[in-house]
Amino acid sequence: MEKIRSMEIGGIIFRDTMQYIPSSLSSLVDTVKASASADDFMCLKQVFGDDHARMLRKGVFPYTYITSFEVYDEPTLPPKEAFRNDLTGEGISDEDYTYAVNTFKHFGCQSIKDYNMVYLKTDVALLMDVMLHFRRLAYESQGIELLHCVSLAAYSWNCAFLHTRAKIEVMTDEEMFSHNQRRIMSAIIELLQEELRRLRP
Known part of the structure; x- marks a missing residue:
């Protein structure tokens, strides 16, 4: 089945970031953190203000626990066992669960829905920061705008043409x-x- 790499809606272009950096968000954040400070995560800082440093990691969410819209109204997070990933069969660590509970409390979440919004905002802001970091590195390295290409393969192709001066x-x-x-x-x-x-x- 063909994957959609890019689509445009109302003048806004949406791209599949896996076409550029095919790795988990968690490992990407760890990689960027190793070479940048918390203040370099500008999108995360814009969304969470002074709390951005505490959100500088991939969160966890009980996807399979959500079986209906009513579950979002539950006033507390489910137990750690509910965070098991049915696709991989893996659960989460005690550290991950403690992080989820602390995040729930810190942001005054009244329901799983509130926690879900914090979780989604964190994921989106982290992914934006990772992509911006990668985009900057790519431009500094090759002098070509990464996001003018639909994938890393297309970007590499453009770099090859630039550096070989090949004529098409x-x-x-x-x-x-x-x-x-x-x-x-x-x-x-x-x-x-x-x-x-x-x-x-």
Whole structure:
């Protein structure tokens, strides 16, 4: 199945960050923390103000515990066992659970929904900071804007052309151009058909 790398909605372009840095958010944050200070996490600082240093890590959330919208209204976090990841079969550490409970209390959460909002804001801000850090390093290293490319592979391709000074011929053969246009259209149709199959009961 084809993955969507990028989409534009209302003039805003959404990109799949896994196309640039295919790693877990937790390991990415640890990598950036090793070479940057807490104050370098500007997005996290903007969202959490003076609390940003305490949020400088990937949080935990009891995904499989959420079985209905009503569960979001529960006034406390579930027990540690509820944080087990059904996909990996792994639970969370005592340290992770303590962090979740302390976060719940510190931000005055009244429900799991409130905690979920803090969790999501943290994830988004951390991912933004990681991407901005990577973007800056990529530009300083190669002189090419990373986010003008749809993936790291496309970025690498552009870097190769820049540094080898290779010339790309303009496509002038009408038949070749038409063939490529048909391939693009057939790929779009395949994606739409796959999505329709997925949505049909």
